Amino acid sequence: MNKIVQRQLRTETATWTAASLAELKSQWESHFTLAELAELRQAVETAKKNGLTVGTMTKDSFLLPTLGKRMAALGQLLEDGLGIALMRGIPVNDYQKNELELLFAGLGVHLGVLLPQSKAGEKIGVVADSGNKLASGARGTKTSDQLPFHTDRSDLIGLLCVREATKGGESYVVSATQVYNIILRDRPDLLEVLCQPFWHRRTAWEAGGPDTAYPLPIFGEREGKFAVRYLRHFIRVAQELPSVPRLTDQQIEALDMVDRLCMSEECLVRMPFEPGDIQWLNNFVAFHGRAAYEDENADKEDKGRFLYRLWLASPLSRPLPDGFEAIYGRTEPGVIRGGALPAETIQII
DSSP states (O other): OOOOOOOOOOOTTTTTHHHHHHHHHHHEEEEHHHHHHHHHHHHHHHHHTTTOOOOGOOTTTOOOTTHHHHHHHHHHHHSOOSSEEEEEEOGGSSSSSHHHHHHHHHHTTSSSSSSOSSOOOOOSSSEEOOOOGGGGGGGGGGBBSSSEEESSSSSSSEEEEEEEOOOOOOEEEEEEHHHHHHHHHHHHHHHHHHEEEEEEETTTTTTTTOEEEEESSSSSEEHHHHHHHHOOHHHHHHSSSSSSSOOOHHHHHHHHHHHHHTTTTTTTTEEOOTOOOOOOOOOOOEEEEEEEEEOOOTTTTOSSSSSEEEEEEEETTOOOOTTTHHSSSSOOOSSSSSSOOGGOOOOOO
């Protein structure tokens, strides 16, 4: 049995329950004002006029004199506050596809640097059903399956809803520090297991290739800052590699407890997406997932559930624990890290 280390309850603002987050709704949910929407429209038109693309967008080239100040405050909320935000009211039907991509990327660069989401290097991802299934090895963003709780490989993630599903597809969010605290209270032995490395396998869509694996803890801390990295699928498929040690019964029990708590009434926040909603999350303090969904018109052009996704490296980011460099590349605060490609390949215009 692992030696139990004396660990302390997490008390940061990002530690919330489903009930307490509902009471704080005015702090994390907001609507764009008419003046802000007009400013966004002007910024998009200027970006088009200047020939900007998602890949060449910067904060200085997508000027938001008023809204930019709110985005700066949002960055602080995501790093030092609740770790979650919902901005509502983008008139998505008033924009062409390329305009909407410019708009979302433009908001994103006011929070950080856009990161590549696959080896192809795209900096704005599409979340839509391609008819494949997780069981067949498809990437979760391309299926209509329920997505288990996980974190993405970036400081921040943004999701813009363009079209909602006919049925289902609601977003799930959970405070990772709240889950940590419950495990500390009820099963400190399992918490200690979760603070030790688990072997993860790389995927076909990231740098490094699917035949390599790396050790990474689920929970960690550095300089008083908490961090979580969780995607159980990568742990499960690592077991297919002969060189990877087999999971112990205690490791499996610990992972099962994380999954169970994430779906508990105490922890789980269900957040339906509506067109024009943007959800922002700090990947180091919040788990997210998704309910399965159905689309009656998914086989028709420009129909069916459709979201855009951003991965962002934040200049306000926290230091990361030992071991996290295996996937994020660098662990110092405020640096460009994460994404599907090494940080040195990311071009900053």
